[in-house]
Amino acid sequence: xxxxxxxxxxxxxxxxxxxxxxxxxxxxxxxxxxxxxxxxxxxxxxxxxxxxxxxxxxxxxxxxxxxxxxxxxxxxxxxxxxxxxxxxxxxxxxxxxxxxxxxxxxxxxxxxxxxxxxxxxxxxxxxxxxxxxxxxxxxxxxxxxxxxxxxxxxxxxxxxxxxxxxxxxxxxxxxxxxxxxxxxxxxxxxxxxxxxxxxxxxxxxxxxxxxxxxxxxxxxxxxxxxxxxxxxxxxxxxxxxxxxxxxxxxxxxxxxxxxxxxxxxxxxxxxxxxxxxxxxxxxxxxxxxxxxxxxxxxxxxxxxxxxxxxxxxxxxxxxxxxxxxxxxxxxxxxxxxxxxxxxxxxxxxxxxxxxxxxxxxxxxxxxxxxxxxxxxxxxxxxxxxxxxxxxxxxxxxxxxxxxxxxxxxxxxxxxxxxxxxxxxxxxxxxxxx
Ligand SMILES: [Zn+2]
Numbered sequence: 001x002x003x004x005x006x007x008x009x010x011x012x013x014x015x016x017x018x019x020x021x022x023x024x025x026x027x028x029x030x031x032x033x034x035x036x037x038x039x040x041x042x043x044x045x046x047x048x049x050x051x052x053x054x055x056x057x058x059x060x061x062x063x064x065x066x067x068x069x070x071x072x073x074x075x076x077x078x079x080x081x082x083x084x085x086x087x088x089x090x091x092x093x094x095x096x097x098x099x100x101x102x103x104x105x106x107x108x109x110x111x112x113x114x115x116x117x118x119x120x121x122x123x124x125x126x127x128x129x130x131x132x133x134x135x136x137x138x139x140x141x142x143x144x145x146x147x148x149x150x151x152x153x154x155x156x157x158x159x160x161x162x163x164x165x166x167x168x169x170x171x172x173x174x175x176x177x178x179x180x181x182x183x184x185x186x187x188x189x190x191x192x193x194x195x196x197x198x199x200x201x202x203x204x205x206x207x208x209x210x211x212x213x214x215x216x217x218x219x220x221x222x223x224x225x226x227x228x229x230x231x232x233x234x235x236x237x238x239x240x241x242x243x244x245x246x247x248x249x250x251x252x253x254x255x256x257x258x259x260x261x262x263x264x265x266x267x268x269x270x271x272x273x274x275x276x277x278x279x280x281x282x283x284x285x286x287x288x289x290x291x292x293x294x295x296x297x298x299x300x301x302x303x304x305x306x307x308x309x310x311x312x313x314x315x316x317x318x319x320x321x322x323x324x325x326x327x328x329x330x331x332x333x334x335x336x337x338x339x340x341x342x343x344x345x346x347x348x349x350x351x352x353x354x355x356x357x358x359x360x361x362x363x364x365x366x367x368x369x370x371x372x373x374x375x376x377x378x379x380x381x382x383x384x385x386x387x388x389x390x391x392x393x394x395x396x397x398x399x400x401x402x403x404x405x406x407x408x409x410x411x412x413x414x415x416x417x418x419x420x421x422x423x424x425x426x427x428x429x430x431x432x433x
Contacts, residue, residue, distance in 0.1 A: 070125065144159060170216070209242065266403075304383050331347060331377060333375075334368050348371070351370050
């Protein structure tokens with residue numbers, strides 16, 4: 001009932017003229033009843049009202065309101081859609097389509113629309129012409145064609161979302177996992193993943209991190225006008241404080257040297273990763289153990305990482321795939337040769353990626369396959385081996401061959417960058433307090 005009253009009020013508000021006429025009719029009915037005018041006369045009165053010019057005008061207006069002059073269309077672009085086809089499907093005449101296409105090409109707006117983007121149209125229902133057409137060109141740019149009714153041409157309008165780069169400082173204690181502690185601080189998920197990746201060469205996230213270790217991070221975000229985070233940028237500074245020892249990394253943006261470096265200008269990137277898998281739990285270290293299937297004590301010459309089936313496995317360093325096939329107890333396995341002395345093996349995969357083909361060059365971090373439990377295995381895990389000069393060695397304690405060390409001019413520039421970053425950090429901390 002409440003809803004009806006509200007609806008009624010809305011109706012009156014929207015159709016003031018019609019409401020007025022209705023009131024008029026009711027009043028005249030009441031009046032004729034009241035004064036007991038003859039039936040004949042009262043019919044005449046009704047007709048008068050109906051024939052009233054004002055009433056007629058209102059009536060046509062109301063009718064027109066039921067069938068709006070313009071319709072708004074949000075068209076989601078499907079495979080094989082073209083602007084031509086889309087407009088045609090809404091009944092836009094051919095000459096109108098041609099004039100839009102020529103305006104688009106004149107303004108160098110190509111017809112390379114993307115699947116799942118939206119095209120916004122305002123169509124004039126009286127002649128099915130386009131009053132407005134909006135296309136998304138990129139994440140931050142939209143183009144609108146608006147009909148200029150006087151000149152009967154389309155005017156182009158560009159709408160650019162202004163993105164502002166902002167740097168954000170966050171710090172926290174690690175109480176459970178780095179991921180949980182960082183997301184409690186509202187650090188975006190891809191920044192946390194990136195944080196884990198840049199430390200992945202030197203830190204074993206399962207064993208090296210203890211309760212009450214802490215982290216600091218400065219990262220970039222891009223915000224639109226509404227302060228909504230549009231995108232995340234780089235990690236400019238990071239520190240992972242493990243048992244009161246700082247592990248600081250600075251981002252250096254010099255062309256050709258881009259990346260994260262420690263205090264001494266040494267690249268965080270090593271030739272090989274300690275953990276070529278994200279979010280895994282180290283389940284069986286290198287060393288003597290009772291084999292879970294064979295049941296007797298045996299040397300385990302690799303490292304096992306338990307992870308859900310299907311978790312992507314990365315190439316731990318640049319190299320050439322020298323095996324991507326079944327290897328008995330190891331199930332589906334991949335072997336990569338990194339240089340004359342180092343190679344790595346990844347076993348028990350559920351499947352290979354398309355990069356895992358004998359003879360293929362792979363880059364560090366590229367996905368070569370997915371966690372499984374093929375071969376001699378009791379559950380989904382990755383068995384990872386590092387082979388140095390033909391001998392299997394412990395990947396977790398191995399002093400990994402280091403990556404780049406900045407020297408000369410680059411080192412000088414890096415030292416300046418370090419100071420600038422420290423200044424930025426203290427500014428950001430001051431702003432917090
Ligand atoms: Zn193993």
